[in-house]
Amino acid sequence: MKTDAAVQKSTESKKKNSFKRSSRQRAKASLFAQGEPMIWLTGGGLVVSLMMIAGLMTLIVINGINTLWPKPVDLFVTYDNKPYMGEITRVEHFNPAKSELHQHQEKVNSDAVAYFEKHNGIAKRMLVRTGNFDLSGEHYNWVNEYDVREHTTPEQACVVERTSWGRFYGFPSAFLYNGEVIAQDDNQIWETFNKHHKEVRKRWRTQRKLETHEIGKINFYEEKERLKLREKELKFGIESEQWNTQNDHFKSFHARSQSAYEDIRTEINSLKEENDKYKIRFTTADNKEKIIPLADIVRMYPANSLTFFDRMNIYLSRWHEFLFDEPREANSEGGVFPAIFGTVVMTVIMSLAVVPFGVMAALYLREYAKGGLVVSTIRISINNLAGVPSIVFGVFGLGFFCYMVGASIDDIFFAARLPNPTFGKGGILWASMTLALMTLPVVIVATEEALSAVPNSMREGSYACGAGKWQTIWRIVLPRAMPGIMTGMILAMARGAGEVAPLMLVGAVKLAPELPVDGMFPFVHLERSFMHLGFHIYDLGFQSQNSEAAKPMVFTTTLLLITIVFILNMLAVKLRRKLRKKFVSAKF
Amino acid sequence: MKNKPGLRKGNFFESIAKGERIVTETHAEINNEDITLDVKEFNLFYGAKQALFDINIKIPKGKVTSLIGPSGCGKSTLLRSVNRINDLLSIVRIEGNMYLNDDPIYDPAVDVIELRKRMGMVFQKPNPFPMTIFENVVYPLRIDGERNKNVLAEVCEKSLRGAALWEEVKDRLNDSALAISGGQQQRLCIARAIAAEPEVLLMDEPCSALDPIATNKIEDLIDAMRGEYTILMVTHNMQQAARTSDYTAFMYLGRLIEYGPTGTIFQAPHCQETSDYVTGRFG
Ligand SMILES: Nc1ncnc2c1ncn2[C@@H]1O[C@H](COP(=O)(O)OP(=O)(O)O)[C@@H](O)[C@H]1O
Ligand SMILES: [Mg+2]
Numbered sequence: 047m048k049t050d051a052a053v054q055k056s057t058e059s060k061k062k063n064s065f066k067r068s069s070r071q072r073a074k075a076s077l078f079a080q081g082e083p084m085i086w087l088t089g090g091g092l093v094v095s096l097m098m099i100a101g102l103m104t105l106i107v108i109n110g111i112n113t114l115w116p117k118p119v120d121l122f123v124t125y126d127n128k129p130y131m132g133e134i135t136r137v138e139h140f141n142p143a144k145s146e147l148h149q150h151q152e153k154v155n156s157d158a159v160a161y162f163e164k165h166n167g168i169a170k171r172m173l174v175r176t177g178n179f180d181l182s183g184e185h186y187n188w189v190n191e192y193d194v195r196e197h198t199t200p201e202q203a204c205v206v207e208r209t210s211w212g213r214f215y216g217f218p219s220a221f222l223y224n225g226e227v228i229a230q231d232d233n234q235i236w237e238t239f240n241k242h243h244k245e246v247r248k249r250w251r252t253q254r255k256l257e258t259h260e261i262g263k264i265n266f267y268e269e270k271e272r273l274k275l276r277e278k279e280l281k282f283g284i285e286s287e288q289w290n291t292q293n294d295h296f297k298s299f300h301a302r303s304q305s306a307y308e309d310i311r312t313e314i315n316s317l318k319e320e321n322d323k324y325k326i327r328f329t330t331a332d333n334k335e336k337i338i339p340l341a342d343i344v345r346m347y348p349a350n351s352l353t354f355f356d357r358m359n360i361y362l363s364r365w366h367e368f369l370f371d372e373p374r375e376a377n378s379e380g381g382v383f384p385a386i387f388g389t390v391v392m393t394v395i396m397s398l399a400v401v402p403f404g405v406m407a408a409l410y411l412r413e414y415a416k417g418g419l420v421v422s423t424i425r426i427s428i429n430n431l432a433g434v435p436s437i438v439f440g441v442f443g444l445g446f447f448c449y450m451v452g453a454s455i456d457d458i459f460f461a462a463r464l465p466n467p468t469f470g471k472g473g474i475l476w477a478s479m480t481l482a483l484m485t486l487p488v489v490i491v492a493t494e495e496a497l498s499a500v501p502n503s504m505r506e507g508s509y510a511c512g513a514g515k516w517q518t519i520w521r522i523v524l525p526r527a528m529p530g531i532m533t534g535m536i537l538a539m540a541r542g543a544g545e546v547a548p549l550m551l552v553g554a555v556k557l558a559p560e561l562p563v564d565g566m567f568p569f570v571h572l573e574r575s576f577m578h579l580g581f582h583i584y585d586l587g588f589q590s591q592n593s594e595a596a597k598p599m600v601f602t603t604t605l606l607l608i609t610i611v612f613i614l615n616m617l618a619v620k621l622r623r624k625l626r627k628k629f630v631s632a633k634f
Numbered sequence: 635m636k637n638k639p640g641l642r643k644g645n646f647f648e649s650i651a652k653g654e655r656i657v658t659e660t661h662a663e664i665n666n667e668d669i670t671l672d673v674k675e676f677n678l679f680y681g682a683k684q685a686l687f688d689i690n691i692k693i694p695k696g697k698v699t700s701l702i703g704p705s706g707c708g709k710s711t712l713l714r715s716v717n718r719i720n721d722l723l724s725i726v727r728i729e730g731n732m733y734l735n736d737d738p739i740y741d742p743a744v745d746v747i748e749l750r751k752r753m754g755m756v757f758q759k760p761n762p763f764p765m766t767i768f769e770n771v772v773y774p775l776r777i778d779g780e781r782n783k784n785v786l787a788e789v790c791e792k793s794l795r796g797a798a799l800w801e802e803v804k805d806r807l808n809d810s811a812l813a814i815s816g817g818q819q820q821r822l823c824i825a826r827a828i829a830a831e832p833e834v835l836l837m838d839e840p841c842s843a844l845d846p847i848a849t850n851k852i853e854d855l856i857d858a859m860r861g862e863y864t865i866l867m868v869t870h871n872m873q874q875a876a877r878t879s880d881y882t883a884f885m886y887l888g889r890l891i892e893y894g895p896t897g898t899i900f901q902a903p904h905c906q907e908t909s910d911y912v913t914g915r916f917g
Contacts, residue, residue: 416724503761506719510836511774511826512751521777526764628810629764 110605113598114364116357119203119215119349121331122174122189123196130189131203131215131331132176133349135594142169142190161192173594177213181334185212186594199350202232204328207345208338209374212592216328216336224323236348239326242340246321250341253317258559260310264303266566271299276462368602377556377586378596382603386610387561388474388554388576393543393614395478395572396485400542401535403482404489405524411490412497413519432487440548443480448472448552452573468573472553474562475572480552481545485538492537496530497523525629532622536615543611546580554581556589579607646907650887658690659904661894664881667694670834670864671716675730678708678715680723685711687888689730693834698856698865700875700896703885704916709868710758712885713836716866717753718746735833751778754827756837760819762811762826767803770811770822774830789829797825798855817848821855828863835859837867841874853878872912876900884908 077083117133124130142162162169170191179185206214221229221238229238275296278289324340344367347360371381407428415421452469460468469475500523508518524531546554555575562574583603590596646656671693678686685708693699701709714720716732718739732739739749751774762770769776771790780786790807794800799821803814811822820840827835837856841849856865856878869875875882876896883893884907892899892908903909910916 501761503757503759504763506722507755507757507761507763507823507826508773509722510717510719510750510753510755510757511777512747512830513773513777514747517777521765521773522763629812 106601106604106608109598109601110603113602114361114368116205116347116349116352116360116364118199119205120174121196121198121200121203122172122194124189124193125195126193129331130174130176130187131200132174132187132213133205133215134172135175135186135598136173138171138173139168140171141167175213175595177215178330178336180211181330181336185592201351202348203350205345205347205349206328206338206343207379208342209344210342212375212379212595214328214336214338216330218326219329219335220327222325222327222337227327235326239340239346242324243343243346246324246340247344249317249321253314253321256310256314256317259565261307262560263566264307264310268300268303271296273462280461369606372559373557375595376591377582378590378592378599382577382579382582382606384558384561385577385579385582385603386606387563388558389543389579389607389610390614391562392474392478392481392576392578393539395474396481396542397535397539399478400482400485400489400538401531404486404534404538405493405531407486408490408493408497409519409524412494413515413523428487428490432491434484435547436484436545437547437551439480439484440551443476443483443548443552444472447476447479452476471573472551472555472575473573474553474576477549477553477576477578480548481542484545484548485542488538488541489531489534492534493527493531496527496533499530500526525625528629529622529626532618532625536618536622539614539618540611543614544580544607546578546584549578549581550584554578556581556585579603579610583607646886646889646891646905650889655688656889656891658890659892659894659908660690660692661892661898661904663895663898664692664694664893667692667697669693670695670735671866672733672736673712673716673730674732676712676715676732677729678711678720679727681725685888686715689890691883691890691893693864693866694881695864696861697880698860698867698878699881699883700879701866701868701883701885702870702872702875702911704911705870707885708888709885710838711888713755713838713866713868716834716836717750717755719750719755721746751830752833754830754832754835756820756823756827756835756840758839759843760816760823762814762819762822765811766808767811767814767822768807771825771829773826778830793825793829794822796828796859797821798851798858799825815848817844817851820844820848820852824852824855828859832863834864834866837865839868839870842870849874872900872914884911886911 119131120134121129121131172189172191174187174189176182176184176187200217202217204216204218206216208214218232218235218239219230220227221235229235275289275292278286278292282288321341322339325337326340326343326346328336328338330336345360345363347356352360368381369386370383372384373382374380411421411424448469448471452467452471452473455469456464456467504522504526505518508522513521553575555577558575558577560571560574562571562576563569564571583600586596586603587593587600649656669692673689673691673693676686676689677684689712701712703709711720715728716734716739720726728740731741734749734752738744763773765773768786768790771793772780772786775786775789791800791804794803799818802818803809803822811819814822820843824837824840841852844852853874856867859865860880867875867879879896881894882896882899884891884899884903884905886907892903892905894904898904899908900912903912
């Protein structure tokens, strides 16, 4: 008050006694004082990060979406009369050496010389997916444009996706039934193909199912019986009374499963026999003949005479296969369903494990611990844990979960199966636990923050009602902190779902034929190895034999992984919004 | 201004400055009342800093007693000592004792949680819990493990009626308590505080965060609760104390200066300092 009055007085007196301005003038507001450059600087930072994100996403989305779109088939014939037929996967420009140019001059084609003159010495080359690995030993071939004498897109050229050997490109020449030609001209062949393909594939799928599921089931249950017998042996000794009863039981069980096995085998054989009757004969571009059983053909289409809707159909059917089928051809073809399943299950188990532990730890730190040196040391350690490279967690998980905890579980519960490990190796449970450990700091920090954001007045209100400490925490503090805890969970999920390095050590594998959840008792098999989209990406990109074919799938798989993480996050965000509405928003 | 005749000339301010002990001017009318809460020789320290000095006060049963005094004089501290909410702060140390219907409040043998169940408290800022209106009201019963739906519903209605809120929220008991207005929230907090039928109801400036209309409603409510509940209320607002309370205690710098019937305190206080404060000469 006083100072205000004093200031007022002095300004008044100034007004009164001078038109002279004081010699000391205030500096003009500089550009920096106004903050104009800062707007540009901060805005620029934002733009750069946005552009990076947008660029990455565009790359992934465009490539991911394009991969499965059916391309036309091109036929190149070079000057030395070699035909290359297939899909163009990549185009490059390069600067061929002078010596190579001279070679070509010496050789037949003078057109090549003209080509070079026209293009200033820069040449184009195409990576053509020629397929037919079983015949040529190559999946891809580089074709230089200046080598090409003739370029056509033959109407009858046909792309065949098969269960093994990769793609096949050729011209169908006959449809065989029981070794006899029943269709020869193009239309007839397609007609017969469309007529029989579905049922043949259906039989093939039934056969696969019998081979994997049914026979797997028999093996599974027989193995169980065998383990029971072994258990008795370990417990009571061989030839003991208990062992004998079990052995008799085992023998009768074995006999029964043996006959069941025989039945299934007969069924499989009859299916196979029926399917073996249908075959298609092809001629390749270099005039070789190839007979492919219809059952091996996943998809076949005349790539150059497709309408837009045909293409769309193939595209969608490929997406369907990609999402819901198992991989084939060393993962470079087929679907990624096991990997999707493994990723989701692992992320869910991880969240279920990390949230309770993280919340409990944070509750102790925030609500019970008295503070002081020990607690701050613990806090710093937890924060540092977040900076430990994830592979270190993988090593720890392998050593601790697999080799210590898992091996102990094996010793106690699965002794009969030793020396084969059950839990004493990588598996989805240990992978989830390892990632839970890795993401624990995120959850603890977020929860602590959420807990400290709960107004003290609420705690006091609860105590004033006669509530105890735990009642207050359970009924007031936790619900109110729940949205913040969910934030922690979302961050943990996003980090965990995208993590690959530690998984390689604790259970993610290239190919896991058995899902961690299936129809065989006890239905959930947490000890099993599993496939994971992140690991799948790594495997496709860097471990694949047919890496050119696998590479485009990297983008598609990445797109899928991002989508899954996004969906999981959206679900969590939705849940959080619901909780926030219920517990936090206070409108006056 | 000249001292009015009959005023006690203790010159408290000088004594306080000298660190002398203050003897509260307690009016004789208190002695005719039934006493619910009896504070005896109570001192409280926040660490090394003493916040309450030799407080002696008897809170009469079924009456509204208000604590007035300038900001920072220890009103809230005294109130929060009654239900031992201050115990949650580790730096707090006390001397002396209080008695709730002759049961000691500060005693190693006392179960603090049981003790708090015998009291209700309403805070300065409405603090409804993040749950439904219904669950807010029956919270004290819930923590006692009450599950009988009929009992809960009955208590909920009774308490909400007691807090003059029933008519406004009876159709949306299952809505979030955070969605109603501030004044309604404060009445909800009152309903919650009276749900377990407390022996004493503590209110710490219950209207200071509310608009005048909501304030009026709460004041009417307090008026209506007179006789049924023993209310100890802190207020910053002297008109409010004058309007709503039967007895008024004036605190200053951690000391209880004068305590008597509200009419006397405002019209003819025994102490010069009280007179100065209620006439607005300082504070
Ligand atoms: N948590 C605390 N820690 C330390 N000092 C406190 C604390 N709470 C209140 N005090 C001090 O105790 C004195 C009384 O405070 P308070 O009871 O809140 O006053 P009033 O409610 O009358 O305004 C004040 O001087 C204040 O600074
Ligand atoms: Mg206060």
